Amino acid sequence: MRIGIVCPYSLDVPGGVQNHVMDLAEALIGLGHEVSVLAPADDDAELPPYVVPAGRSVPLPYNGSVARITFGPVSTARVRRWLARGRFDVLHVHEPLALSLSLLAVLSARGPVVATFHTAMTRSRALAVAQGVLQLVLERITARIAVSALARKVQVEHLGGGAVEIPNGVAVAKFADAEPLPGWPGPCGPGRGGTLGFLGRFTEPRKGFAVLRDAFVALAPHRPGLRLLVAGPGDLADVHEGVPPELREQITFLGRVTEEEKARMLRSVDVYVAPNTGGESFGMILTEAMAAGATVVASDLDAFRRVLDGGRAGELFPTGDAVALRHTLDALLDDPARRAALSARAREVVEAFDWPTIARRVLEVYATAIEATDGRVLDEEWIGPT
């Protein structure tokens, strides 16, 4: 079938929504469908063949981060041209309620529209538009997907109407087969050694890096050879802030990493720590760490607990509690059998998040949207071989 996907944020900047859109598009193409992705990007940017650039984007502070978006009459014209040329069986927009290409596409579309909601934003924050306009947009969306239970809850409680929960996918093979960085993770035995990992914007308070840093500073003097591998955009000085000078050389900072380096980094740690204090609508990084075979320790947030199968596929600790985290890490680094049991369960759980599996679920939603628009009922063969 012909599928048109709209990504609201610029592909020039890495981000969760952008990665989701590209991975989904590639998984759908892998299942034999024709996919075109419309996204903000410079006309001369290097893009995969299935992406149609919709022009330069402008920065806009949004939901705590800076998003680069495209909006306006020129964009509207481009969206319409893309829709007219594409003759899509289904249009799939992401984050349609922000001022973006997605919103323009929803308002210009005629056929079946599927929308994916990524952030668990509340109405007051996300929508500076009147109820009437909101209703108009929602009315044109035939089926809604939420990537997390929290995003879905917002749908039900604030926007009225249900949403299918289909989580973010993860390219399991890419992570499971990655080569660890040379010399990592290194030795790990009772009372000594072990490698901890953290990836993300460590300067953003809600990512909780400070919690991990405190736990590391408390644990390192009692565990000779303990190492911390950190990746993410920012400066070394910010990583080192509050760490005594003698412990600093036990921290390795990789800076911003590519997708490929990320996979290698996750393969290089004994324990991946997700100390987030909130705001995370879905534990994407957790599924990636699980696919890479790392043991996961995460804050006891709803989304994390669900991904970690209630604590059977990874250890949970009370959110924001550095002391509890320290003890959890110490016990886990001393217990290879427990780590192996957690990673084994994690590998089973993460299979449900593999992209081809997720893409088939999304195709079922497409089929439902098409059925509700023109009444023809689509059968299993149509979704592709399973």
Next chain:
Amino acid sequence: MPGMWWVVGLVAAVVLVSVYLTWTAARVDRLHARVGSAARALDAHLLRRAAAAAVLAEDRYSVELYAAARIALDAEGDEREAAENDLTRQLRRTPLDPDHPAAEAVIAASRRLALARQVHTDLVRDALSLRRRPLVRLLRMARKHEAPRYFDIDDPTLNTRPGLSVG
């Protein structure tokens, strides 16, 4: 000439109002058409699930499941929702191994049914809320269409693997 501006303003207002009315009427028609399509799709998926359940029942020699599937296939009107809920309950009681083709067919049909049910419910809600708008009621824009009805059944999803629930 002030009189002329008055006329221009009035004409513009009439044009705007009539554009808005035409557009709203089209919106009413479109939503009702979608509810109709969604209801047909929901009906098809209910039949598919019941058929898949009957196949599974024959395979398992389960008289109760076969009866529930038969009743769901034959039920009409007000009895249908209860019959479908009975079938859902019977299926929940049946152990389903996703690797078995007959069981897998039932699980897949239930998943598609859950999606169809949800889209139908959302469309009915949108259509009903549009019908309640004062302007739509005053001008009886929805008179061509019967008021859509919810199809009120329990979530038919089976075998909820982590993170893949519907509701």
